[in-house]
Amino acid sequence: MNKFFHSVTLFVLLLGLLFHGGMVKSLKSHDGSEEWGYVQVRPKAHMFWWLYKSPYRVEDPSKPWPIILWLQGGPGASGVGIGNFEEVGPLDTFLNPRNNTWLKKADLLFVDNPVGTGYSFVEDSKLFVKTDEEAAADLTTLLIEIFNRDDRLQKSPLFIVAESYGGKFAVTLGLSALKAIEDKKLKLVIGVMDHLYKLFSPEDYVFSWGPLLKDVSHIDDNGLRKSKIIAKRIKRQLQNGKFVDATNSWSELESVISARLLAADFYNFLVDAGSDSVTSSIMELGLFREISMKRYSNYLNSVSSRSTLDGDLGELLDGPIRIKLKIIPQNVSWGGQSSEVFAFLEGDFMKPRINEVNELLAKGVNVTVYNGQVDLICSTKGTEAWLRKLRWEGLHNFLRKDRTPLFCGSDIKTKGFFKSYKNLNFYWILGAGHFVPSDQPCVALDMVGTITQSPAA
Known part of the structure; x- marks a missing residue:
């Protein structure tokens, strides 16, 4: 850590208060390569963001340099923490450079969304969001405050990239942002509104768990029968x-299946749950103790397995990163409010967002879905099921298309498959669980370069 602390002393920080309907408090590095701050998206509701400007930027008038907005899942998981340091940001949890950082293809904007997640906070518990639409409204306010004051950012197409429950936030944000652009409230260029990762129809996922696990011998007929009973109950409740x-x-279904999976991880059914990995280190944070019975809220417990190579994320965010950022209030601990975020959204958690995907496709927005082969919580089988429910006019032709194999660099092994028709794209990523960029960083980076059409791709 000493090297990092030394580098922090080299920062010349600029503090600015700008008013555009909400308050923006932001700081910059001396060279302008990083900027971070808070936006008051509603009175007493504060959302934290962190923007990295890519050192790999290529100026090409025919292909403007893109910006990726990363939305984490949960709901209640920190993009500033997990997506940034565990998956695609410039540094890993030991503050060493990441070889496959997505900065090679785009600028990166991380947000702790919804308010109450990570470094974001509310001054009154009544201000937590209760629906995906409310979360989208806050995110749209944040985009207005960040982009409308920066002419350079406005020239870069924005790509909304989401993981897990972040996919639900992405589609609602996509529609909200488009409306704000149409109403001339938001100044930016929308790129491909994705990658919309998975969680659009929870019903289709719960019905996929039992058959998938039975096919790979993780459960027997008795387990399959019990899972189907609960899945059918979920369908009736919806x-x-x-x-x-x-x-x-x-x-309950997760608990029943987990008991039969024994050591297998819900986020990668080929690895052991709780092994010596980021999974176990994140588990020690105890961010979801208050609702531990809700296993999906333990999203932070299963960040991809990178074994002994990972540092402690909680100590990092509440230690040297907090010192570097300088503007985190003393009474705000990183990730400390995540359980409340999940609790307030539990009434919206199971609602599908297939109609919103239909709307985006009908508007001509490019939608890309990607799935890890060995993910269970948001299985490929479930994703394919809800895709077939789309009412998009091009669906029939999309389904008839053959897949194209994907490779990476000089590796001759197939890393995945790709299918595309008009503005709908699908990536099947082999060997990846829930956390695709961490499990398969090379092919994930190639995928991002293709979708964003980055000049560096």
């Missing part, structure tokens, strides 16, 4: 509008 009950049944 049909009757009992969304909180459906969320509780989702947790």
Whole structure:
């Protein structure tokens, strides 16, 4: 850590207060390569963001340099922490350079969303969001405050990239941002509104778990029968509008399956749960103790397995990173409010967002879905099921298309498959679990370069 602390002393920090309907408090590095701060998205509701400007930027008028907005899942998981230091940011949790950082293809904007997540905070618990639409409204306010004051940012196409529950935030944000652009409230260029990662129809995932695990011998006929009983109950609850009950049944089904999976991880069914990995180090944070019965809220417990190579994320964010940032309030601990974020959204958790995907496709927005082969919580089988429910006019032709194999660098092994028709794209990533950029960093970086059409790709 000493090297990092030494580098911090070299920062010349500029503090600015700008008013555009909300308050922006931001700091910059001396060379302008990083900027971070808070946006008051509503009175007493503060959202933290961190923007990295790529050192690999290529100026090409025909292909403007893109910006990726990363949305973490959970709901209640920190993009500033997990997406940044565990998956795609410039540094890993030991503050060493990441070879496959997505900065090679785009600028990166990380946000702790919704308010109450990570470094974001509310001054009154009544201000937590209760729906994906409310979260999208806050994110749209944040984009307005950041982009409208920076002419350079406005020239770069924005690509909304999401993981897990972040996919639900992405589609609602996509529609909200488009409307703000149409109303001339938001000044930016929308690129490919994705990667929309998975969680659009929870019903389709719960029905996929049992058959998938039976196919790979993780459960037997008895386990399959029990999983189907609970999945059918979830379907009835959703049909009757009992969304909180459906969320509780989702947790029950996870518990039933987990008991039969024994050591297998819900986020990668080929690895051991709780092994010596980031999974175990994140587990020690205890961010979801208050609702430990809701296993999906333990999203932070299963960040991809990078074994002994990872440092402690909680100590990093509440230690040297907090010191570097300088503007985190003393009473805000990183990630400390994540359980509350999940609890307030439990009534919206199980609601599908397939209609929103239909709307984006109908508007001509490029939608890309990517899935890890050995993910269970958001299985490929479930993703393919909800894709077939789309009412998009091009669906039939998309389904008829053949897949193209994907390779990476000089490696002759197939790393995945790709299919595309008009503005719908799908990536199947082999050997990856829930955390695709961490499990398969090379092919994930290539995928990002293709989708963003980065001049560096």
